[in-house]
Amino acid sequence: MNRRSWTLNLAAAVLYAFLYAPIVVVIVYSFNSARFGGAWTGFTTEWYRTLLSNSTALAAAKNTLLLGVFSTVISTVLGTLLAFGLSRYQFPGRGLFARLLFVPVFIPDVVLAVALLLTYSLVRSWTGFLELGLGTMILAHVTFQIPFVAIVVRSRLAGLDSSLEEAARDLGASEWRTFRHVTLPLILPGVLAGAMLAFTLSLDDFVVSFFTSGPGSTTLPILIYSSVKRGITPDINALSTFIILASIGGTVLVALLQHLRAPGSRR
Amino acid sequence: MTETPPNPARGFLFGQRLSRTGHWVRSAFFSGPAVLWLTFLLLVPLLLIVGISFMTRGEYGGVEFPLTLDSYKRLAGFGELGFDNLYPLILLRSLALGAGTAALCLLAALPLAFFIARLPGWWRHVGLTLVVVPFWTNLLIRTYAWQILLAPESGLARLAHSLGFVAAGEPLYPGVFAVMLGMVCDFLPFMTLPLYASVEKIDWTLAEAAADLGADRCSVFRHALLPQITPGLVAGLVLVFLPATGQFVIPDLLGGAKTAMLGNVIQQQFASSRDWPFGAAISTAALLLVTAGMWIYLRRGSKEESPL
Amino acid sequence: MVAQPKSASFLFSGSAIFVTRKPVQHDSQGSPSRGSVPAIEASGLVRRFGHVEALAHVSLSIRQGEFFSLLGPSGCGKTTLLRLIAGLDLPDAGTLRIGGVDVAEIPAHLRPVNTVFQSYALFPHLTVRENVAFGLRMKKVPPAQIAERVARVLALVQVTGLEDRRPAQLSGGQKQRVALARAVVNEPQVLLLDEPLGALDLKLRKQLQVELHQLQRRLGITFIHVTHDQDEALVMSDRIAVMNDGRIEQVDRAEVIYERPRTRFTAQFIGSCNLIQGRVTADDGQTVSIESPMGPLRIPRPPADPEPRNLMPQGGAEPLAKPRCQETRRLSPGFAVAAAIRPEKIGLTRAGECPSESCVNARIEGLVYSGAETQYRLRVGGQTLTAVVLNAARHEPFHPGETVICSLPETALVLLDD
The missing domain is CATH 2.40.50 (OB fold (Dihydrolipoamide Acetyltransferase, E2P))
Structure with missing residues (x-):
């Protein structure tokens, strides 16, 4: 090992430490017996017990999961169909929509959130519908999830060997049956990866949820935010630890999905 | 042998010549639902924001006619009470913090990307996954954790004081330093992943050839390596700069009133001040920024897999 | 001592003229003649990609039960022609009939043709059995019948015991056989093969050339085979269409294509x-x-x-x-x-006798020895010729600079069309 690679290794170690410092400190402090402040006063699992009896946190967890599951199912179906439609069929405005897909990737969350909030209140003042709540949150989440799903599935479609679909047609499969029996099974890993991404985005989202939520539709991120605003408490650290562990589990799952050899892929 | 693939523009698909109507019917089935959804919940709301930015603030919140450019004038510093640099300053601060974050992330991501790329076989996946895990972990949690890390009684704060980085009694947070630290930590994966994708593909023989030809280390990097990682670099810069500039959570939790950024002002206008046209005007400015960034990102040409 | 002009080709023996006079054999060798309707009848087919004409007014008639090869270099339009027949692409002009039926309005999945793709295009998510059954499933054949036909065809192409494997677990040769089985099981009127042996190594290719040929004879299905490999075309085909630049240069039996090329392109592309x-x-x-x-x-x-x-x-x-x-x-x-x-038709002797009518003095300019034969570069008047002589030890090898008698048998000379 020469001096240069030693420097590089050191830099990488420092950077990894930097990336993981916040994650580790939250987990460690969830076991800190001190009720307030940062000093370490001893090990305890008390906060996990309080958390499990905290009805607000449990309700928020339930809302988060409901929101995540519903929005992910809707956005995965719509996003997958959109990806296939955009790559195969022409319609006026196709180019515009292909570009519009990238807007939610870059747009600041706040802008999307206020735009949706404004639209909701406008519709509400005209029709009386769209009372803020889990429903409006699902509408909002699906809106930013569809593009991510569509982008992931489209890249999978682009990597698909077109001779496979031609072979299906050649063997007597109609257009629909080619999609159903060949295209869909082959892009399924991409669809699953897209769904995982959509689900995680929904779980992570705070800003859009914060603006579009109503009374009784508090999610975990909103709960964490409002608690943090009042001052960090150890049970919030315990809650965050659960979320962190779920994220790590999800990441490993996605990593495994991606590293499975993609069948039917040209690469 | 393999000739040009069928051209969908000819209305042709696997031995079926689809009429215009044929395409429309199929588009309606496949693209239709999502197109409708995005039209009414993305396109229309964004246009609404742009529209409202030209309207007048209503008496009890809400908006009224006539159309006016007042909100934009105010954003540029020419408010009702004469020139006030508050909002231009916020705008500049956001841009500066965004650019600073992007620059620092780049500085940090370069060694990280090269480190991972040089890991042997299986370890490379581990190194990469270790970057991806924080990326998938809730940003809110990773941000508030810095409140604990930078708290006055924390080891980090004491170390900074004993080393004389900050005057005694001066807290590390809230402040620009804390915001910057949180931003870099939160967005580092956004830079590392696309950059790594480019670094992994580097043709090292070019660097060796350059070194053979007598180039020093600096020139090797500039002439043989930099051009090869430019696509990933540009993607990373855009992916960090845009969300960092419009950030709401990080300055809200780690900064004080003195570090308010675009996102915070927009939130204020819609939440507490109830000045929708002004909030919409700031949002429109942010949208313009996004459009420019998107243009750069999509123009990179290379069709690298989306790092997201 | 008289050096007869010897054919270097391992395919044919005897003089060129005898071979060309040989009557058409394949019809009497058991391949069925199914009436007079051609299997494929193309007239004036045009396919443009942008400004490039991949096919420029191609007209062609392929008989029932024939093993027909489309031979030509990369980009000559042969794959395009195959895709038009399969229905995977559509012509810009011209008509195409399969078994006498105009297929202009018939989409790919309803045409009585099946394709063996160059890359095999086996479905990676299906097992070998499911791959082969795919076409029958799409035609809603009863499951019991599917199982039986799949088993039969897998035995026919000698792939048994691999039914439950995925394509990724097969060797190149096995994939090729499965791709063949997947197409043949549907009993198409016409089987299209797009460079079917292109991805295999030489030995396996030679073996499969013979097997493909035998399979075609057993099934009696019309085979249309696209290749850029002249040996492959010569070995397997009843007739060959030589294609160049989107046009057909010549259509004929292998012997005729080789012995009596009509155009410069054919003469130089083949051998x-x-x-x-x-x-x-x-x-x-x-x-x-x-x-x-x-x-x-x-x-x-x-x-x-x-x-x-x-x-x-x-x-x-x-x-x-x-x-x-x-x-x-x-x-x-x-x-x-x-x-x-052809180089092997040129006779070389030492000064003395002249074995044929057109004898001229030639100077050896160079030679390349390649085991069974030696290739000489000759200078005859203002002309440079290449001659190939079998190393049959009839005479001492010639040396560069030596003057020899070069004979060009009249029957071996072919007047070209262009």
């Missing part, structure tokens, strides 16, 4: 060939006399064709720009023509 430029001095209808850089040559006209030519159909959709020298009854003196002669 190697010496081209001799010259001008007509006399033409008596049977023999054309020309003056060439290597002296006067007499070239007999080809015998009357035993079967009508298939090159350009009666419609004459695409007339050749230049007169066809082989068919024009009389060529006027002074007309510029080209003649072709």
